[in-house]
Amino acid sequence: MRVLGINAIGHHDASVCLVEDGRLVAFAEEERFLRDKHARGQQPLNAVRWCLESRGLTWADIDAIATPWVEEEFGSVAPPGYREDISFSERDLGTAWARWPANLREFAAAAGARDGTMPLFQVSHHLAHAASAYWCSGFDETAILVVDGEGDRVSTTLAYGAAGKLSVLRQFSTVDSLGQFYACLTRFLGLGSFGEGKLMGLAPYGRPVLEFPEIELDPAGYRLRLDAGVKRWDPVHTTYRTVIDSWIRRFSERFGEPRAARERGRPTVLADWSQHDLDIAASGQSALEEALVHLAELAMRLSGSRRLATAGGVALNCSANGRLAAIPDLEGFFVQPAAGDDGVPIGAALHVSAICGFSPAGERMTSVSLGPSFSPDSCTTALSDAGLSYQTPDDISEAAGEHLSRNEVVCWFDGRMEAGPRALGQRSIVASPGARATRDRVNDIKRRARWRPLAPSLRQQDAQMLLDRGGEAPFMIVADRIAAGWRDRIPGVVHVDGSARPHTVDPVLQPAYWSMIDHFQRRTGLPAVINTSFNDEREPIVCSPADAVRTFVRSSADVLCLGPYLVRNPSAGPETDERR
Known part of the structure; x- marks a missing residue:
């Protein structure tokens, strides 16, 4: 069975992978072909073309498409039972394009596919992230932690993988997004969009002496006390911008005006930030790490596992991963190397392959050499x-x-x-x-x-x-x-x-x-x-x-x-x- 995993909703990090009988055999990111970092708003036409050609295939050889989003189908109005039925599940939309979201119909037509020839599976975003961690970890059973900015209204998922099945333990909404907390702090300090790696590198120059009382850890997980004026499972378009604005406002009230963009035609130097700014960075990194360790230990306690697998954009934070790796009595640890949205179609395709009877081999991922090579x-x-x-x-x-x-x-x-x-x-x-x-x-x-x-x-x-x-x-x-x-x-x-x-x-x-x-x-x-x-x-x-x-x-x-x-x-x- 051949499954194409496609992250093609037109936001950022468009990418495609190919899974054959449960094995990941090809992967490519559109940005590499377009020479446009993150390929914002682009469909992965070059990536899908390469994945097919690299295996000598055409669209006629593909048995299913898997995409790592479900929210796109119904836009701003979710159906009843959204959380229970959709936020950690998949939906088979069949082969008829009339039932597919418009953006995927447009992509399939532009990529040369034919209507009515293969089913489309929509895999909820955090389920796809969790699957990418579980199926690539090499563990027969493991606790799973997924943390990102937001996907299908969910920002944090605690899950358990065992015997080829994934089950959800806890989920937290966009309002409680640790990923948005960190991204907003990145922007507040003048490091721009997609600058989270810079904040991680800046943090060790400061001292973690400040607190973020909005992050409340508790035995059931955590809450972010933002008083943003939205309910936790409201549609994304009413919460995402509100959460961002609320964080920037709170940072401004506590730390002063947002720092101007620090890169204006030249690389930054440490002197661009005050010691107080560096302390803010260090304290934000420390707060994130404390929350992640708390959630990882909770996932392990709820599942009974001494292993941990992680994915989601926040799992790209190497310093935080170092803290997770040091959890006492941890017997196995795996971080999906393509942890962000570029890698989420990997999980979608592996999950669809598994539910269709072609379970991945369960071998630990040891290489990500999956893209083009040249003679x-x-x-x-x-x-x-x-x-x-x-x-x-x-x-x-x-x-x-x-x-x-x-x-x-x-x-x-x-x-x-x-x-x-x-x-x-x-x-x-x-x-x-x-x-x-x-x-x-x-x-x-x-x-x-x-x-x-x-x-x-x-x-x-x-x-x-x-x-x-x-x-x-x-x-x-x-x-x-x-x-x-x-x-x-x-x-x-x-x-x-x-x-x-x-x-x-x-x-x-x-x-x-x-x-x-x-x-x-x-x-x-x-x-x-x-x-x-x-x-x-x-x-x-x-x-x-x-x-x-x-x-x-x-x-x-x-x-x-x-x-x-x-x-x-x-x-x-x-x-x-x-x-x-």
């Missing part, structure tokens, strides 16, 4: 079109390791594009972690603020030596602390609080990238490299060789490793003793 010929064509000369080293990994040992910055393009927001060795910019100045240079290349941390990639076998908690960390999504003996030796990947977002590399899954780190370590004695996404601050991660060449040439990075080929950047100038 060597595609690489040489892109280089020739750009007028770039190139070398073909006997061993591209060894050559890259040598350039890294000279303190040069290397753009690395290899294999299938990653799913989710983190570059994990297929589309990465890498550098030596031996000096903070190198971290600053990498941030400058990406046009990012210098205060923002960068992550380490390390060989899997070095995790116990280099990290306090150790263990596998294949997705750069759970914070750990760098072991005390290493912090001064690899300062380029150590944040101000001693933390890092590690990416451990398996030699079987990523032989070339692992080998590059290995060659670098042999030359320098340093057991990690800086790893950040291959893009600049204003664009998505590169997808194709042409994207890689274009971004590389615009940058001041020294070297591009494009498949088996190595290119020096004409704009970077000759090698110097300083870089050596």
Whole structure:
């Protein structure tokens, strides 16, 4: 059975996945093709075309479509029994397009599908998130925590997965959105939309000395005391903007006027914020972490499980995930690496596959290399079109390791594009972690603020030596602390609080990238490299060789490793003793 999961409601993070007989075999985000970050308002026409073509399929080969929303069908007026019947369930709308939401009819027609040939399943948003966590965790049973801004009127779900079934334990409405609390604090501090990762990075510079009394934790879960003037299960259009306005008003009453947008044509510096601002950031991060730990422990207590799987946009908060990983007596922890709305069609498609009798294998997700790959010929064509000369080293990994040992910055393009927001060795910019100045240079290349941390990639076998908690960390999504003996030796990947977002590399899954780190370590004695996404601050991660060449040439990075080929950047100038 083949199921296409489609996040195509025209909001943000449009994406498509393909599940065959319960196995996730392809995934792509529309932003990577359009070169438009988050692809706001776009339908994923390029993504669906690639998913089909990558498997040699046409629409005639697809058995069902799964979409991770139900609210779109009835707009602002929900039917009776909405919470009980829809907020954690699926709806089979059949094959006739007349029964489908207008936006999905339009998408199907534009994508080349035919009316009446395949059923459409609408999977409630939080059920889809929960399914993406459960089916990819490798756990036979687990407590599940989903937290995001909002989806189908729900902002937090506690659930339980066991024996191939998902059941809801608790749900909390848009009015109680922890995701909106954090997003609004992000905007209040001048970090803009989709700036939550920046707030997470800013928080360690402050002190968690302030309180947010609106967040009331209790034995049944929590409530946000906003007095926003709306009921908890009112339609989304009457609550979403009201909740945002209420948070901004409360922050303003307590902390002063909202901070002006901090990025106006230049990267920010820490001096753009007062110490009080930094304390606000730290306190907001701490409040979020306390709430998430409370809810995770509640989900585990209600389910009787000692395992935890998480998804939803808030699950991209690496620092909070580090707190969750440290819950006492936790026996297993999994964070869906595509935790945001870009990854939610994965859960929708896996859920539909399961209810149709093709249950996923239950294997733990160990790789997100699910997107397009490109042939060597595609690489040489892109280089020739750009007028770039190139070398073909006997061993591209060894050559890259040598350039890294000279303190040069290397753009690395290899294999299938990653799913989710983190570059994990297929589309990465890498550098030596031996000096903070190198971290600053990498941030400058990406046009990012210098205060923002960068992550380490390390060989899997070095995790116990280099990290306090150790263990596998294949997705750069759970914070750990760098072991005390290493912090001064690899300062380029150590944040101000001693933390890092590690990416451990398996030699079987990523032989070339692992080998590059290995060659670098042999030359320098340093057991990690800086790893950040291959893009600049204003664009998505590169997808194709042409994207890689274009971004590389615009940058001041020294070297591009494009498949088996190595290119020096004409704009970077000759090698110097300083870089050596």
